[in-house]
Amino acid sequence: MDEELISKKELLELKGISYGQLYRWKRKNLIPEEWFIRKSTFTGQETFFPRVMILKRIEKIMDMKEDLSLNDLADVFSPGVPGMNLNTEELIKRGIVSAGAMEIFLKAYGKSGGLDFEGILISFTAQKLLSSGDIGAEECAAAVACLKENYMKFGGKNCELIILRKLGAAFCLLLSSANDIYFESGAKVIFRLSMLSCVEELKLKL
Amino acid sequence: MGKSGNDLKVNGSMRLAGGVYDSAAVNGALEINGTLECGELSVNGMLTVNGSLKAGSAAIRGRLDVEGPIEAGSLDSKGKTDIEGALKIGKIKVEGMLDAEGAVEADTIDIRGHFMSEKGCNAEEFSSIGRFKVEGLLNAEKINCELYGKSYAEEIGGRDINIREGQGLNKWLKNIFPGFNMMDGRLIAGTIEGDSVRVEQTQAKTVRGTDVSIGEGCEIMLVEYKNSFKAAPGARIKESRKI
Numbered sequence: 001m002d003e004e005l006i007s008k009k010e011l012l013e014l015k016g017i018s019y020g021q022l023y024r025w026k027r028k029n030l031i032p033e034e035w036f037i038r039k040s041t042f043t044g045q046e047t048f049f050p051r052v053m054i055l056k057r058i059e060k061i062m063d064m065k066e067d068l069s070l071n072d073l074a075d076v077f078s079p080g081v082p083g084m085n086l087n088t089e090e091l092i093k094r095g096i097v098s099a100g101a102m103e104i105f106l107k108a109y110g111k112s113g114g115l116d117f118e119g120i121l122i123s124f125t126a127q128k129l130l131s132s133g134d135i136g137a138e139e140c141a142a143a144v145a146c147l148k149e150n151y152m153k154f155g156g157k158n159c160e161l162i163i164l165r166k167l168g169a170a171f172c173l174l175l176s177s178a179n180d181i182y183f184e185s186g187a188k189v190i191f192r193l194s195m196l197s198c199v200e201e202l203k204l205k206l
Numbered sequence: 207m208g209k210s211g212n213d214l215k216v217n218g219s220m221r222l223a224g225g226v227y228d229s230a231a232v233n234g235a236l237e238i239n240g241t242l243e244c245g246e247l248s249v250n251g252m253l254t255v256n257g258s259l260k261a262g263s264a265a266i267r268g269r270l271d272v273e274g275p276i277e278a279g280s281l282d283s284k285g286k287t288d289i290e291g292a293l294k295i296g297k298i299k300v301e302g303m304l305d306a307e308g309a310v311e312a313d314t315i316d317i318r319g320h321f322m323s324e325k326g327c328n329a330e331e332f333s334s335i336g337r338f339k340v341e342g343l344l345n346a347e348k349i350n351c352e353l354y355g356k357s358y359a360e361e362i363g364g365r366d367i368n369i370r371e372g373q374g375l376n377k378w379l380k381n382i383f384p385g386f387n388m389m390d391g392r393l394i395a396g397t398i399e400g401d402s403v404r405v406e407q408t409q410a411k412t413v414r415g416t417d418v419s420i421g422e423g424c425e426i427m428l429v430e431y432k433n434s435f436k437a438a439p440g441a442r443i444k445e446s447r448k449i
Contacts, residue, residue: 009414009430009449018416020365020401023345027328045397045411 005037005048006055015058028070030061030077060200076203084117084206091115091123096205101127101140108141109148122147124202125161125193134190139163139170146172151195158196165190214244224257241274258291275308292325315346332364335372349400353391353407360396367400367415369393371407371423392423406438 006014012022025031037048057077064073088106091097097105105126115123126144129135135143143163151159154176163172166187175181183189214222214230224240235252242255247264258274266283275291284301292308303320310327317334326342333348337355346364351357354372372391395410403413406421411428413420418431420441429435429446437443 013449018365018401019363019399019414020347023363023399024347024365026363027345 004051006051008047008049011049011054011058015055015062017058017062024070025061029074030070031057032077076200084120085114086120086206087114088123091120094205096120096202097123097127098131101130104130104137104140105144108144118151120206121195121199121202122151124205125195125198128193128198129163129191132191135163136170139172142170143172146174150174154195158194161191161193161195162189163191164188224255298329351393353393355391357391357393358395359393362395362398363400365401367398367403367405369405369408370421 008022012018022031026036031054035049035054037050038045039048040046061073064076068076088097088102092099092102102123105123108126109119109122111119122144125147126140129140129143130137143161147161151174154174157176159174159176161172161174162181163170164183164187166184170190212225212227214225214227216230216232216236217234219235221237221239224238224242227242227244229246230242230244230248232249232251232253234250235254236249237254237256239256241257241260243260245262247253247261249264249266249268249270251267252269252271253266254271256273259272259276259278261276261278263280264270264278264282266281266285266287268285270283270285270287272289272291275293276289277294278296280297280299281287281295282299283304286303286305287300288305290307293306293310293312295312296314298304298310298312298315298317300316300321301318304317304322306321306323306327307325309325310323310329312329314331315321315327315329315333316331317336317338319336321334321336321338321340323338323340323342323344327340327344327346329346331348331350332344332346333350334357335352335354337353337357338344338351338359339357340359343361343363344359347366349362349364349367349369351369352372353369354374391407393405393408393410395408397412397414398405398408398410399414401416403415403417404419404421405413405424407423409425411426412430413426413428414430416432417434418429419436420426420429420443421438422440424438424441424443426441427444429437429443430449431446432449435446435448437446
């Protein structure tokens with residue numbers, strides 16, 4: 001993706017934050033290292049960020065820093081929660097996954113009882129897919145199977161889940177971020193989801 | 207090996223396979239081929255760890271060499287410490303030399319002497335009297351440096367950044383005999399960014415900050431400031447602008 005960039009200067013100006021804050025957030029791993037893009041400009045080196053992602057992230061940090069310490073915030077943005085284990089009933093009871101979605105998820109995931117963070121994330125993704133109204137049960141099951149097999153291979157890096165449909169047949173792909181992707185004209189993207197934002201959303205619910 | 211109630215005491219020279227101890231005291235030389243984990247570590251002499259080191263507190267008088275990463279509540283080193291892996295330490299205090307090949311993460315870093323970091327350095331407070339060399343980013347809330355000898359940092363970022371020339375005898379002699387410069391205290395840096403930035407004897411491509419003060423002996427290509435900007439008469443600044 002030839003995404004739009006924002007310079008550090010512009011970012012600070014736009015959000016009214018200081019260098020000190022930005023460096024503090026970087027130190028606390030609230031802003032991932034990969035987002036700092038160094039480029040030479042005519043005035044020397046400058047740092048740029050992926051515009052949409054950094055603006056969203058800074059808004060979130062500023063929203064939440066009232067209630068959470070920086071270290072708690074870092075946990076929200078980190079890609080996994082080691083040692084997490086929740087029961088499927090618990091997930092349903094807490095309203096994270098609906099009973100219907102859980103049934104479809106379990107059939108495809110092939111494991112019941114306690115779920116680790118990855119499992120919870122995939123069930124939560126299934127819930128999102130189904131509640132969007134665009135995805136049928138079978139397509140959702142295919143996505144769950146795809147995530148189960150491949151999500152760990154990204155090793156916590158952001159990836160995107162894309163579901164395509166052409167002439168009634170759907171298929172599902174996972175790709176690492178920052179890739180250009182084009183489709184043939186008959187194909188239609190029916191669902192696109194950044195797994196990292198999904199992780200963040202889920203963590204706030206847990 | 208599980209958690210044991212053992213204390214390790216070495217007087218003389220010894221080689222061990224590592225282990226978990228409540229405390230370890232070395233007078234002489236100890237070489238560990240494996241991982242050493244202990245609550246309290248005290249070394250007079252030399253400790254070599256061919257593996258990783260975990261300690262509640264570590265006090266070293268002499269030499270410490272660690273091949274892997276080190277994790278400690280505090281590291282107090284008088285002498286020379288070489289770490290090949292990453293450092294995750296609450297409080298670092300060094301009189302002498304610390305050479306870190308991995309990334310450094312600490313609450314406070316207090317160096318008198320020589321500090322080298324090859325993969326960047328994160329701390330809440332960084333203070334140095336002497337010289338330092340940081341490849342990558344030196345990132346700390348408060349940075350206080352007194353320069354003796356040549357220091358280098360690719361990038362410096364934080365809230366309060368204060369770089370001063372050495373305050374000792376050298377400065378005093380320089381005042382009496384202009385041109386005298388035995389301990390050429392200088393900092394060479396790429397970019398320096400902070401809320402409050404004060405530098406002396408610094409050569410940098412870019413200095414950016416809310417309040418920027420450029421002192422004597424500086425050579426800066428570009429200064430960008432938001433609020434205030436001061437430059438000493440002897441400072442050479444190619445370009446400055448308010449943003």
